[in-house]
Amino acid sequence: MADEYFLLVCDDVPHDVVLTDPGVRVMDVVRVVRRLTGLSLWRGKVLATRVPAVVLARVPEEGAMAAVSALRDARARAETRARPEPDFPKH
Template identity: 80%
Template sequence: MADEYFVLVCDDVPHDVVLIDPGIRVMDVVQVVRRLTGLSLWRSKVLATQVPAVILACVPEEDAAASVSALRDAGARAEVREQPRPDFLKR
C-alpha cells in the first residue's frame, strides 16, 4: 500500500515574536514577558536577558503584532518573524 500525504493549506502563516534587546527598563520588559508567556518572574527575567530570544512561537499575525507592541511600549526592541515554510511546500 502506498503512502499518501496531504498538505493542509491555511491563510495564516504562523509567526514568532522575537525579543532583540530588553532596553534599559529591563524589569518592565520582564513583566510584559511574564504576562505574555505565563512563566514565573525568574524564568521571565532569564528569557528577557538572554537575547535574541523567541518569546512566543507559532502565533497568528494579529497576536504577534499585539505582543510586539506591548514589548515596545515597555522599552524593548522586538520584531515579528514569519516562520519558514517546510521544504516540501517550496516547489
C-alpha cells in the same frame, strides 16, 4: 498513506515574536514577558535578558503584532518573524 501538508489560501502563516534588546527598563520588559507567556518571574527574567530570544512561537500575525507592541511599550526592541513554509515533497 503518507502524511502530506496542504497550504490553504485561508491558512495564516505563523509568526514568532523575537525580543532583540530588553532596553534599560528590564523589569518592565520582564513583566510584559510574564504576561505574554505565563512564565515565572525567574524564567521571565532569564528569557528577557538572553537575547535574541523567541518570546512566542507560531502565533497568528495579529497576536504577534500585539505582543511586539506591548514589548515596545515597555521600551524593548522586538520584532515578528514569519515562519517559513514547510518544504513540499517533490513528486
